[in-house]
Amino acid sequence: MKIGFLSSHGGSTARAVVAACAAGELDATPALLISNNSASAVMRWAAEINLPRLHLSGAAYPDAAELDAAILKSLRAHQVDTVILSGYMRELGPLTLSAYKERVLNVHPSLLPKYGGRGMYGDLVHAAVLAAGERVSGATVHQVEAGIDEGPIVAQSRVAVLPDDTVASLRARVQASEGPLMIQALGALSAARETPAC
Known part of the structure; x- marks a missing residue:
């Protein structure tokens, strides 16, 4: 499994997955980070660990279709077969979604379908959970x-x-659960690919 990450800010899930790969807990290779935010902490982190990184954003590609094509071209150039969204604050385009159908995973800080959809991200999700008086949240x-x-x-x-x-x-508690949850999901996905069809 060769993993490509798309992230806009800190990339906590990407960091957890890369650490799991390095520790041998996940049989996968981090291949590329794409960020739409050149000044993000995740881009600095990728530079520190020598993970190939690209800044692809609407500033350079104001046409959404061109940005979609650039993302897909970059993922293919790095032989990525699985894509992880780690706090990526843009919608993926139809070219990338079609090429990586069922191979793009996102982590969201709530128990979907609750507190999902447009406008529900980051602290806005947690604020909505608290305002509703929920007793359980999650990722x-x-x-x-x-x-x-x-x-x-x-x-x-x-x-x-x-x-x-x-x-x-x-x-803090929800975010701490996101990395292990993604690692679990990737492990199951990897095992499913290795299991021969009956």
Whole structure:
């Protein structure tokens, strides 16, 4: 499995997956990071660990179709076969989604289908969970399809919402579950590919 990451900010899930690969916990090779934010922490991290990285954004490709084509070309050039969205704040285009059908995974900081969709990202999700008085939140890994937070659910982790939780404290616990959840999902995906059809 050769993994490509798309990330806009810190890339905590990408970092967890790369660490799992380095530790031999996941039989995969990190192949490329693409970010739409050249100043992001995830781009600095990729440089530090010598992970190939590219800045592909709407600034250089104002036409969405051209950006989609550039992303797909870059993934193919690095022989990526599995794509992970790690806090990527753009929708993937139809070319990339079609070429990597059922091989693009995203992690979302809620128990989808709750608190998903347009406008539901990052701390906005945790604030909505707290405002609704939920007792349980968590993270979801799902296959990416057209639309925001759409696609079949692959795995979920459940995190208790504590009476004194703030957005920051809930975020910290949910985020801590996201990396292991993605690693679990990737391990299952890798095992499924290696199992011969009957």
